[in-house]
Amino acid sequence: MDLNNSRPKLSWRVFVILAAIAVLLFLFDATGNSFAIVTDPLTALMNWTDLRRDAVVDSITGPNDLETALQENTALQFRIDQLERENEELRNVEGEYRRLLELYNRTLETPDLTRVLAYVIGHGPNPLFRDVIIDRGAGDAVRVGMAVESARGLVGQVYRTTQNSAQVVLLTDSISRVPARLSDSRATGIVRGGGTGGFLIMDWVDLETQITVGEIVVTSGLAGDSVQEESADRFPAGIVIGRVIEVERNEAELFQRAIIQPAVDFDELELAFVITEFTPVDPGPLDDAELAE
Amino acid sequence: MSTVFIAIPVLLLLTVVQSTILAQVTILGATPQLLPLFVLAWAMVRGSAEGLIWAFVAGLFIDLFSVSPLGISSLALMTAVLLVTTLQQNIALNRFFIPMILGGIGMFTFSLVSVLLLRLSGYPIVWSSVATVPVTVVLHAFMILPIYWIIDSLNNRFMARRRIPTT
Numbered sequence: 001m002d003l004n005n006s007r008p009k010l011s012w013r014v015f016v017i018l019a020a021i022a023v024l025l026f027l028f029d030a031t032g033n034s035f036a037i038v039t040d041p042l043t044a045l046m047n048w049t050d051l052r053r054d055a056v057v058d059s060i061t062g063p064n065d066l067e068t069a070l071q072e073n074t075a076l077q078f079r080i081d082q083l084e085r086e087n088e089e090l091r092n093v094e095g096e097y098r099r100l101l102e103l104y105n106r107t108l109e110t111p112d113l114t115r116v117l118a119y120v121i122g123h124g125p126n127p128l129f130r131d132v133i134i135d136r137g138a139g140d141a142v143r144v145g146m147a148v149e150s151a152r153g154l155v156g157q158v159y160r161t162t163q164n165s166a167q168v169v170l171l172t173d174s175i176s177r178v179p180a181r182l183s184d185s186r187a188t189g190i191v192r193g194g195g196t197g198g199f200l201i202m203d204w205v206d207l208e209t210q211i212t213v214g215e216i217v218v219t220s221g222l223a224g225d226s227v228q229e230e231s232a233d234r235f236p237a238g239i240v241i242g243r244v245i246e247v248e249r250n251e252a253e254l255f256q257r258a259i260i261q262p263a264v265d266f267d268e269l270e271l272a273f274v275i276t277e278f279t280p281v282d283p284g285p286l287d288d289a290e291l292a293e
Numbered sequence: 294m295s296t297v298f299i300a301i302p303v304l305l306l307l308t309v310v311q312s313t314i315l316a317q318v319t320i321l322g323a324t325p326q327l328l329p330l331f332v333l334a335w336a337m338v339r340g341s342a343e344g345l346i347w348a349f350v351a352g353l354f355i356d357l358f359s360v361s362p363l364g365i366s367s368l369a370l371m372t373a374v375l376l377v378t379t380l381q382q383n384i385a386l387n388r389f390f391i392p393m394i395l396g397g398i399g400m401f402t403f404s405l406v407s408v409l410l411l412r413l414s415g416y417p418i419v420w421s422s423v424a425t426v427p428v429t430v431v432l433h434a435f436m437i438l439p440i441y442w443i444i445d446s447l448n449n450r451f452m453a454r455r456r457i458p459t460t
Contacts, residue, residue, distance in 0.1 A: 011341040015375055018349040019368055025353070026364030026414075039357055042305065049313045056314065123316030124359030125308055127324045127429075128407060128422050131360045133312065159360045169360050174419045194419035267317065 036162035043121070043165040047135060050121045099271050102151030106273070113236055114277035116140050118148075120269050121165070130173035130193065130266070131156075136274060137164045145234040147219075147275045153240035153263030154178065154219060155272050166274070170266050171241065172198050180241055181220040182258075185209050188220050191241055191260060200242055200260040207249070207256050217241045217260050221280065236278040296339060296452060300347045307331055308354040323429040326400075328355055330433055332370055333377055333399040334441040337392055338448050341378035348374040361407075362414055369406035373399040396437030401430045 118134035138161045148155040156170040174194030187209035189202045221237025246259040328351040336344020352367025377399040
């Protein structure tokens with residue numbers, strides 16, 4: 001196939017054909033069909049690359065004077081390198097241990113939740129979205145809509161799954177919606193992403209509620225919007241989302257909003273839990289007064 | 294053999310690098326986007342027909358590994374390639390800064406069409422995401438130069454040379 005001497009007409013034809021295929025794929029994807037046949041084999045490759053990422057980054061950003069130092073005192077430097085490497089490995093192990101300990105403590109705090117431990121193996125290549133790829137998928141009982149948390153708090157929600165990987169929409173993404181509650185005032189609202197500077201926004205908080213800066217925001221456990229229509233009511237109650245840093249209040253409006261600093265540092269996220277099972281909040285029977293309304 | 298057949302493994306490799314390494318790198322608030330850069334440079338060197346196919350495949354990979362609806366990035370990238378190669382017909386590419394300008398235009402088109410298509414399909418794209426577009430365009434205009442030179446030299450050495458219009 002020689003495309004080098006193609007005429008402009010051919011380009012337009014190619015464009016129209018490929019655009020039609022792209023639209024068909026969009027429709028196919030919108031109906032919830034999976035492209036696991038393409039993504040599954042790549043997950044293994046991503047895993048492999050992710051494991052070596054630190055080594056690549058270290059080799060790029062590492063000290064430049066290593067070669068000179070080696071020439072000056074090769075044997076001694078070799079020993080120092082060896083010790084530094086060991087030290088680095090020990091630090092990594094310690095860091096890993098701390099992260100696992102935090103996660104373990106988190107599981108002790110909430111033994112009623114069933115979780116699957118997952119490693120973050122990549123980030124979505126489209127910078128318009130805030131999402132990560134984890135190494136657990138449908139084969140590990142991970143389903144679309146399940147909540148994902150770290151030791152510090154809520155991370156996001158599973159958006160797509162394949163057999164051995166899943167895409168997780170982070171809380172900070174503009175399509176994220178989480179039913180939430182203020183820990184002190186007990187007022188409810190919806191926390192959404194898309195705030196400037198990576199902050200979250202809690203909407204629909206009753207104007208009569210007195211929100212204080214520094215107040216903790218947690219998941220309410222109530223049903224609400226979800227990133228995927230077929231997966232509402234997937235957040236257990238009581239998972240920390242973040243802390244109120246600013247309150248936007250206008251007396252002319254019915255509701256106020258709060259700006260929230262997320263509890264999780266999404267840039268440092270390496271390990272997370274997918275909550276596969278939990279007991280949903282039971283709102284209880286309506287009393288007579290509510291029924292009368 | 295057409296280079297179309299090497300598009301899939303090359304773009305897959307670039308997707309993995311983008312997802313695992315580059316996704317966390319930010320320069321002046323913008324994240325380098327290897328796939329659009331590579332596709333635009335490829336289209337400038339090899340022509341619109343090949344560029345469109347590379348754009349289609351790269352767009353699919355971008356969407357498969359992000360939460361973006363499938364097909365959106367393909368459409369956006371194909372539009373960018375079509376615009377860049379059409380502009381290129383009337384420009385002599387042997388000038389130093391032309392690939393830079395075309396790369397910038399291509400990235401701007403890709404970003405703009407992506408945002409428009411996402412808005413049309415109901416995705417709430419926020420202003421903060423769009424605010425990085427000018428930085429992204431400038432950054433990628435510079436970043437495309439080494440990629441363009443590498444692809445161009447590979448093209449001259451290993452592949453049939455494409456006739457470049459000089460008028």
